[in-house]
Amino acid sequence: MSGSSFVSIATGSIDPIYRQIYDQVRRKVAAGELLPGQEIPSVRDLAGSLAVHPMTISKAYSALEKDGVLQRRRGRPMVIAGDQAQPDGKRLELLRPSLERVAEESLQLRLRTRQTVQFFATVLGERAQRLGAGSTTPS
Amino acid sequence: MSGSSFVSIATGSIDPIYRQIYDQVRRKVAAGELLPGQEIPSVRDLAGSLAVHPMTISKAYSALEKDGVLQRRRGRPMVIAGDQAQPDGKRLELLRPSLERVAEESLQLRLRTRQTVQFFATVLGERAQRLGAGSTTPS
Amino acid sequence: MSGSSFVSIATGSIDPIYRQIYDQVRRKVAAGELLPGQEIPSVRDLAGSLAVHPMTISKAYSALEKDGVLQRRRGRPMVIAGDQAQPDGKRLELLRPSLERVAEESLQLRLRTRQTVQFFATVLGERAQRLGAGSTTPS
Amino acid sequence: MSGSSFVSIATGSIDPIYRQIYDQVRRKVAAGELLPGQEIPSVRDLAGSLAVHPMTISKAYSALEKDGVLQRRRGRPMVIAGDQAQPDGKRLELLRPSLERVAEESLQLRLRTRQTVQFFATVLGERAQRLGAGSTTPS
DNA sequence: GTGGTCTAGACCACT
């Protein structure tokens, strides 16, 4: 978990590791945090730092390449492909599926809307502060 | 979906059949459409009408029983369990893990906190309305 | 090499096994030889009969699913997806890349056009006869 | 592609750089654009002007030498090798494996023999014309 | 029974 971690994985998560990597890279590119032309960690490097099998990383990278997010360069590290940064509104929409899911849960728990929203604001605030304060603290 | 269908399944859906059933029952109970003490179709009956393997139904029912939504009665159909409401605060905490996850995504997308929270309120409102409107809750 | 072999692989080929399988299935579907709804061999079965690792088959099937050629059915064999048979002209176009490649070779060998075309006709005729005569003799 | 460029490479191409170089030289020789005895750029020069690793150029040149297209001369630039034409029949046979492969594809697509052969003739004609236009006309 | 994911480790092609 170095300060400049490229991505982070949650071993206990429901969705597979390669998917987590795929999603995170896609999001970072959309947010403009990873810029076109920028080199990404090699399959072996990332596999090493995440303590994961190289093939798992390779699978994520391949999917990202197929979807036009990454570009392969034979014998050299892969790079972020042409401009794909999204305007604010579009980036917000990327969050919708996750929000729908959590909204569903909230309703199943019979929680009141205002209560849920306020709690979310709190959680989000805490998390933002943690990030802002001590350099980087992902995961 | 005929008027009397207990639940409906979407064969092409991403999530497994047993999950679809689980979710629908849970939602109908939360919405008050299925009331405590009410009998539900037997495993065999439902399996027959949905053209699904009985084990799949059984799995959904077992999960619902484990989560206190259904009650088993030897030799007789299962029934919706009694209301075991929890204090608000406790139920809210149940939502935290999901909120943390979506907060993480929001930060990775570099969205502003206020913007995200407002969008969540919107999504939550839409979803609540959809549930409130047509009593019935298709997937 | 049973008479009803689903696909065949050339171990010495330039392109990877999973690609060979992908291409053959795609072609057979385009040709209407494999029809929508039709079941295909399971990953394990095909892996066994081709003496190949299951993951190799899985990779081919996954790609075919992603491209809409196959449809997954949880717990059951995959099937050919909705209608995709192509009219003659389009099918012919599918052959173009291969023809371009061989045309290139022909020119590099300084062969005369007519000579090459006639030779191709011969080869094609022989192969068609072999197929027509002794049931099936692929590979 | 400047007028005096020996070869050009497409970095985004599917096939490797060394192959692109190999093919272009072979083609130019076949087309008579490069004549026996003519000197070609040194490995270092070409590597510099193409901004490619010298080893890549070296690999292409070695393959060309191995196939009798180039001739090495100690301490001096390599030259195009003398013409070693082969009888027509023999060269035709060199094309058989490729033709067999494409014949296989044609049959899998259930295309009629005549249709396929005619289409091949068309493709071959187009390609010959494209090559012929530039300078010398291959038979 | 079905397919999916992951690990461990080998080999290859390309730069």
Place this chain on the structure above:
DNA sequence: GTGGTCTAGACCACC
């Protein structure tokens, strides 16, 4: 050094 392909074999989720 880079990524790609394949094998061997384990474990999981779903029907």
